[in-house]
Amino acid sequence: MTKSIKVKNPATGQLIQEVRKNTEEEINQALKRGHESFQSWSKVNAHERARLLKNWSLKIQENKEVIAETMTLESGKPIQESLGEVDYATSYIDWYAEEAKRLYGRTIPAASETKRIMVSRQPVGLVAAITPWNFPAAMMTRKAAPALAAGCTFVVKPAEETPLTTMKLVELAYEAGIPSDVLQCVNGIGSEVGSLFTDSEFVRKITFTGSTPVGKLLIKNSADTVKHVSMELGGHAPMIIAEDADIDFAVEQTVASKFRNAGQTCICVNRVLVHESIAEEYAEKLTEKVRALKVGNGLEKDTQVGPVINEKGFEKIVSQVNDAIEKGAEVLHGNEYDANRDEGYFFVHPTVLNNVDSDMKIMQEETFGPIIPISTFKEIDEAIAIANGTPYGLAAYFFTNNYKTGTYLHEQLDFGILGWNDGAPSAAHAPFGGMKESGLGREGGSEGIDPYLETKYLSIGNL
Numbered sequence: 335m336t337k338s339i340k341v342k343n344p345a346t347g348q349l350i351q352e353v354r355k356n357t358e359e360e361i362n363q364a365l366k367r368g369h370e371s372f373q374s375w376s377k378v379n380a381h382e383r384a385r386l387l388k389n390w391s392l393k394i395q396e397n398k399e400v401i402a403e404t405m406t407l408e409s410g411k412p413i414q415e416s417l418g419e420v421d422y423a424t425s426y427i428d429w430y431a432e433e434a435k436r437l438y439g440r441t442i443p444a445a446s447e448t449k450r451i452m453v454s455r456q457p458v459g460l461v462a463a464i465t466p467w468n469f470p471a472a473m474m475t476r477k478a479a480p481a482l483a484a485g486c487t488f489v490v491k492p493a494e495e496t497p498l499t500t501m502k503l504v505e506l507a508y509e510a511g512i513p514s515d516v517l518q519c520v521n522g523i524g525s526e527v528g529s530l531f532t533d534s535e536f537v538r539k540i541t542f543t544g545s546t547p548v549g550k551l552l553i554k555n556s557a558d559t560v561k562h563v564s565m566e567l568g569g570h571a572p573m574i575i576a577e578d579a580d581i582d583f584a585v586e587q588t589v590a591s592k593f594r595n596a597g598q599t600c601i602c603v604n605r606v607l608v609h610e611s612i613a614e615e616y617a618e619k620l621t622e623k624v625r626a627l628k629v630g631n632g633l634e635k636d637t638q639v640g641p642v643i644n645e646k647g648f649e650k651i652v653s654q655v656n657d658a659i660e661k662g663a664e665v666l667h668g669n670e671y672d673a674n675r676d677e678g679y680f681f682v683h684p685t686v687l688n689n690v691d692s693d694m695k696i697m698q699e700e701t702f703g704p705i706i707p708i709s710t711f712k713e714i715d716e717a718i719a720i721a722n723g724t725p726y727g728l729a730a731y732f733f734t735n736n737y738k739t740g741t742y743l744h745e746q747l748d749f750g751i752l753g754w755n756d757g758a759p760s761a762a763h764a765p766f767g768g769m770k771e772s773g774l775g776r777e778g779g780s781e782g783i784d785p786y787l788e789t790k791y792l793s794i795g796n797l
């Protein structure tokens with residue numbers, strides 16, 4: 335069995351660095367240390383935890399360029415997006431540094447003069463996190479910051495494709511003064527480390543971002559020790575464009591949503607449903623914008639769409655596009671690839687598919703690639719039925735300037751995140767998460783710290 339993970343640049347296939355895999359014993363030791371340090375960290379006062387988190391955020395900002403370059407090298411993400419992700423990552427630390435000081439309890443009026451009732455909250459314990467390659471910085475801080483703010487200790491296993499960004503963030507946390515037993519990083523293969531996490535008596539909570547099948551497995555494996563679980567899983571976001579929508583704005587927001595990280599974002603629009611009366615104009619304007627996108631190595635400053643992460647991701651995208659074309663979809667732009675299996679790089683050119691229908695795989699499954707399938711509808715209820723007709727329920731978008739249509743869509747769509755005339759809803763101060771098979775729990779906002787806290791009820795009698 336290999337003892338290291340080869341981290342490669344998805345834009346060239348070249349080796350960047352070999353990262354040593356931690357042994358089973360080392361990982362179990364890390365979990366034990368995390369469990370033991372919970373005793374001291376959970377007693378550190380909230381203002382001090384907030385101060386350390388703020389230091390961490392500052393250290394990351396001081397190293398913004400280096401982190402962004404590392405991220406682009408290992409994930410393929412355009413450098414401008416990596417720089418943006420560093421800001422996005424620290425926005426979670428900043429937010430939860432403040433929230434640490436607001437973990438209020440409450441009192442409840444008792445039904446007896448001799449009793450008092452108090453409710454307080456305390457950290458759940460050691461948290462084990464598994465993070466994905468598509469946002470190697472922000473998905474880590476979105477979990478670590480609320481956990482540390484709440485008083486939990488934290489062990490993270492980053493994705494095999496992108497461990498370097500996470501390792502750098504953890505190193506900076508130590509420089510900021512966060513104790514090395516409180517925040518730890520271990521490296522290894524997902525399934526192997528995942529089992530150590532779920533089997534461990536020391537881990538009280540599992541938090542995961544990644545695919546739905548792995549999320550389901552982690553939920554099942556957490557059952558024996560009844561761990562808390564937070565799951566941020568796959569999506570299949572619909573975008574409904576009503577007949578009264580501002581078409582130019584909808585086009586601009588479609589591009590902003592779809593091509594972020596080459597379409598490898600869990601909330602990227604995955605299927606467009608446009609009213610038949612404006613479909614032609616929308617498709618024409620969209621194709622014009624998509625044609626102008628620059629594909630290339632993410633380190634080049636003008637690149638807007640980088641490579642996809644690996645061959646597995648590439649094959650999934652190609653099979654969805656081919657299936658759609660075989661079943662009658664029209665290619666308005668794209669369906670071009672620059673891929674080399676031997677060298678190990680996979681570029682998918684932005685693609686617009688028209689006349690797409692619900693029988694096609696691309697309308698059923700998450701794509702995780704820069705492809706826009708367009709379908710039309712006549713009545714808004716038809717669009718809602720198609721949008722909701724999926725096991726996923728992460729994000730949905732709708733474009734309308736009619737407040738009645740917008741309110742109706744808000745109420746009818748079964749998704750945890752809705753963008754009404756907004757293709758970029760992510761924010762540290764808002765609750766992010768999915769319904770149905772897209773996940774459990776929320777990250778971000780005041781809700782995002784709750785999953786790291788237990789509620790304790792105290793009843794005092796005989797007063």
Ligand SMILES: NC(=O)c1ccc[n+]([C@@H]2O[C@H](COP(=O)([O-])OP(=O)(O)OC[C@H]3O[C@@H](n4cnc5c(N)ncnc54)[C@H](O)[C@@H]3O)[C@@H](O)[C@H]2O)c1
Nearest residue numbers: 465466492493524525528544545548566567568600700702
């Ligand atoms: N929600 C998201 O942000 C997100 C992120 C990554 C991937 N995905 C989806 O998943 C698809 C496949 O991508 P992927 O293969 O990298 O996702 P994945 O779920 O396999 O990987 C995500 C993380 O889970 C870990 N992992 C893998 N198998 C595991 C197991 N058995 N137990 C514990 N941890 C395990 C990986 O090491 C990685 O850290 C993508 O095409 C996309 O549809 C979604």
Ligand SMILES: N[C@@H](CC=O)C(=O)O
Nearest residue numbers: 468469599600601760
């Ligand atoms: N990084 C995404 C979530 C997962 O892909 C976001 O926060 O918008």
